[in-house]
Amino acid sequence: MEQHEVDLIGKLVDGNPELAELWNDHQEYKKQLARFEGKPYLSPAEDAELKLLKKKKLAGKTKMQQILDKHRQSEA
Structure with missing residues (x-):
């Protein structure tokens, strides 16, 4: 996520509870x-948890991007 997007999120979280929760x-x-990055080896359970966390993070980022896109369109 780029810095200008992080700055925009910082401005919008107070007025948008969904965005605040996603952030x-x-x-x-x-x-x-x-936590997982520092480990030289992951157990199968840790590997599964890592994959799940990555999927959740990506899904949330996609939703945040959609909110930011809508905001940009409404300002244009």
């Missing part, structure tokens, strides 16, 4: 994924 979830997934 909080995104940050939490990022922290959880960082």
